[in-house]
Amino acid sequence: MVQAYSLYEGSFSVDKSRKFVPFDPAVDNPKDRPGSMFIQVHPFLIKTQAGLVICDTGLGQTDEDGVLKLYTNIRRLGYRPEDVKYVLMSHLHKDHAGGMVTFNSGAPRIAFPDAEYIVQRGEWEDAYSGISSSYRTEIFDVVQRSGNLVLVEGAGHLNDEISYELNGGHTTHHQAFHIQTGGEHYFFGGDVLPEPEEIFHNYVAKYDFDGRRSKELRQAYWTEGAPAGWIFLFYHSKSITVGCGQVREDGSYKLISAI
Template sequence: MAIQVFTLSEGSYSVDASKKFIPFDPQKDNPKDRPASLFIHVQPFLVKLENSLVLLDTGLGYSNAEGKLHLHENIRKAGFDPDDVELVLMSHLHFDHSGGMVHQHDGKMELSFPHATYVMQQGEWETAFSSKSSSYCTEIFDFIQRNAQIHLIEDSGKLTNEISYEFTGAHCPYHQVFLIEDGEDKVFFGGDVLPEPEELIRKFVAKYDYDGRKAMELRDDFGLRAAAEKWKCLFYHSKSKTQAFVELNDDKFIIV
């Protein structure tokens, strides 16, 4: 059975120096009203393997008007029960990737995935507690520490027969990426080291990366491997294609 991947789109947001994510609808909102803002899309991914259901990052954790988690509703729309998620794989713990680890409503906090194991790099977990950066929301991690099944990993390695992880750093000091393969398909999740397909086409050093030059080099490296090994790449912040293959044409990447 082929690996099934579902994009769980949480929508489009503007974010400025305050690191607050404000919903942004390009149809009716004017970017000029939000000076010095980055405009980003947020989309975690649900992966159905032969015997397990896996979530890649958890989005912002925002709820709809009825207090239901967008992430849960999107998983249900894909035809699955959020309670059946077994593994939550975290590329890193910045708020736009980790907010949905918990569901906050009516002044209460609960685990979004009570039956899942949350998988994180040990160094990123420690950074999330000690960092003064507003990119991390420590109260989430306090709650996770007390209530969730946690599996801390280090460096690069294999998590299961199908899932391997690679320590990259670059976007933040302990960022990691995941490759999922079943002997037939290969699915690559680059987190914020490869957040958009456009970043393969344009070479640049991004100010928002901890080590921009290394991130640029890694994007190139992953692009070459994706083209050579026919990876389906998942783009967490893409404004266009969220799932795509990469091809190489005269040393230039093409998104297919």
């Protein structure tokens, strides 16, 4: 049984200002936002033997009471934010790292106090270097003070179920995660593999640090993972968010929803 869930934050438009503006297709017209990209934001929750795992934390969207949407979505699934044991960060751009902390209690505090926050050391250092306005260091300051930050380097294992690998591509020190639990192999590629369409319409993306590397990695992950039964988690998907490969009559693989 698949136990991976989208903690959907919403749909947004993003223009050259890099501001994420909520976009509701039912009432908003894309033509009113020229020069914008339109993206979805899907942090993920996975139930493992060691406890709940979060894959990236979204923008940190809140309701009218200031409560993180991540909290609300976790509770709707029947779980508690307190049960999150690992927060796996592919990278630290603001649309992935905003929910690492909460500001609802006055002073900012870490959003998942019983979790280890897993970040590549090089990505952490880059976030403070000033190389990109996509990093919000005021969030990272809170994480650093919490004592929950775990900096990793290269590839390795967190436990018997979770492994990480430095893959670059989108940022210099971007990482991907493999979570093998309950008889399933989940793969979270972050912004190297953010949408299922990028598998089949493979291209060099301008928003990647190394677009050619990302392009090569997407094909490598699909070529290895589809026959092996990996379940792919697509962070910015407009269609299938949790998918896997299904073999066609000609021996090739198509993507289908795994839930």
